[in-house]
Amino acid sequence: MSAPENAVGARTMLIVPWTPADATRESEAMLAEAVGLCRAIGLDIRHSETIRLDRPRPATLIGVGKIEELAALVQAEDLELAVFDAALSPTQQRNLERDLKVKVIDRTGLILEIFGERARTREGRLQVELAHLQYQRSRLVRSWTHLERQRGGAGFMGGPGERQIEIDRRLIDERIVRLKQDLEKVRRTRELHRKPRRAVPYPVVALVGYTNAGKSTLFNRLSGADVFARDLLFATLDPTMRSVQLADGRPVILSDTVGFVADLPTQLVAAFRATLEEVTEADLILHVRDAAQPDSEAQAADVHGILKTLGIEVADNPNLIEVWNKADLLGPDERAHLRAEAAALPHPGVLISAVTGEGMEDLAAEIARRIARDRVEISDVVDATDGRALAWLYSHGEVVAREDADDGVHVTVRLSPADAGRWAKGRLPRAAE
Incomplete structure (x- = not known):
């Protein structure tokens, strides 16, 4: 079940389960990120809390007592939506909706809603629709109230006919096949565009990082472009490329990409593979990190995990620069510590502020040095x-x-x-x- 049709302003309850498996992440940071995800599509959060779960319940994720407490809150606040910052099984989602008597979406559904709202290019819309349909397909059992009805057979033969759920699944499968064909055409077109770049060839520098780490702000600072950049999760969805000149006059192609996030739905990773190929083709990758984020290390681990699924090795990779952003939000001691940490890496990192321009000369010099390394x-x-x-x-x-x-x-x-x-x-x- 997706969010209400007019999700903007929907009165929402946000629940963030915290389990021992989340020990590497701070519960406060997890809650703040979940709030940011909800606000990214304009949800009106009336209540939010973190629930510690030592033993998640297979049927409902959370315990009976907590469900009764939340159900009372839903009724008292006249809430329209409950968001669980976790990957709910179809059964858990159906049972929670039944017990709470309110629409429920999980983290995957929420991210899909955000991507659906942000996609601007035809490619982006195709990718999001594909991911959404793949997600919906596994949840048809909850999405309809008439699934047990069966349509009558054709003519005099009678018989139970085809179940509605089978019809719905077949229609979704047919649409998925068409979307994959359309995206394959996009992939071939993108490959044709790459060929002239390889023939020149200008080095490609791709920006990757956790969502809201400041990639688009850095992209604007380096390229002089005006890419949409705000303190908002998933502000950039469709990839943007610009030709820019380094300080030594050498031209490079700069590529901004969609932000990564913890537990990024597998449907989205697969659907956006054509876009993420820009990263795999890059000569140099700038991993932009939010240095002011308490969960910076955990976020970096999430980004590294996604890069590895794309076949990109992170450890001791001379083609990857760690870029600690938002230095303007740090105190002197924190800056000194991060500068020392960056310098101690096998391949030095850089501390910058894309907003103020601090450290940009150092970053430009490091980019030029890395590109010139193989010359x-x-x-x-x-x-x-x-x-x-x-x-x-x-x-x-x-x-x-x-x-x-x-x-x-x-x-x-x-x-x-x-x-x-x-x-x-x-x-x-x-x-x-």
Whole structure:
């Protein structure tokens, strides 16, 4: 069951179960994040609390006494919705709705509602619809009051016919097949777009991180773009790409991606795989972390887990930069501690504030250093009249030395291995490429 059709302003009760399995996360931080998720779609939270569960109940998740207490609260406050910040089974959700006498959605359903509201591009809407249908399919048993009715057979043959639930499931399956076909077309289109970038090739720098870590604000700071950025969970859903120049003049493609979150629904990870491929294709990944968040370590672990599902190794990865954001919210001692921690990493991290610009020079220098790490330095003499070759070297590499002499232009350039190979073979792309 999804949220009420007009979810904005719905009088809501928020319950955050805390179990021993959540020991790495602070209960207060979990509650604050759940409140943020609810407010992301405008729910009016009238009551919120964390419930410690040593032994979750298979039928209802929480105990009978607590259910009676919450049911009384629902009636007294005339609540319209109960949100449980947990993954409820279809049975648990149905039983809670029966006992509380109010609509119930779980964490997965809530995140799907947020994504459904935020998707703007056709691709984003397709991905969200696919994830939502996959989620609904397992819950048809709760979503209808008429499932036990059976439609009559055709003509004189009679018979029980096809159960309504079977019809609903078949219709959903057919729509899922069409959505997957449409998304496969999107994936092929995205692959076609990548080919020209590989031919140039400009390095791709992808921003990843927990939702609301400040990725879009950093993206705007680095690119001068005006991407929607607010103190709001999942402010960015559809990926955004911009071509920007580093301090040394080298062009890179900057990619902002959807934020990650603890217990991100598996349906969404699968549905957004085409979008997340941008991360797997990136030459450099900036893992943006909220340094002012008490649960920063747990959030980082969640992001690392999702990156691993995409086939990206995190430990000792020279292509990943840890970026501690929101330094402006920290005190001097906290800043000093984080700077020391960042410097001690196998591959140094950076402490910044995307809002104030603090540390941005250090970040730009680290990005340039990491990108240049794999570059090949070549020295050559170019005919002074060969403007095309010189222009290509300047646009594709970092010219570290140049001397104009009688026999031509003596240059020393740092190039990517692919471009160094092209130069050595004299196979330069056309100017338009």
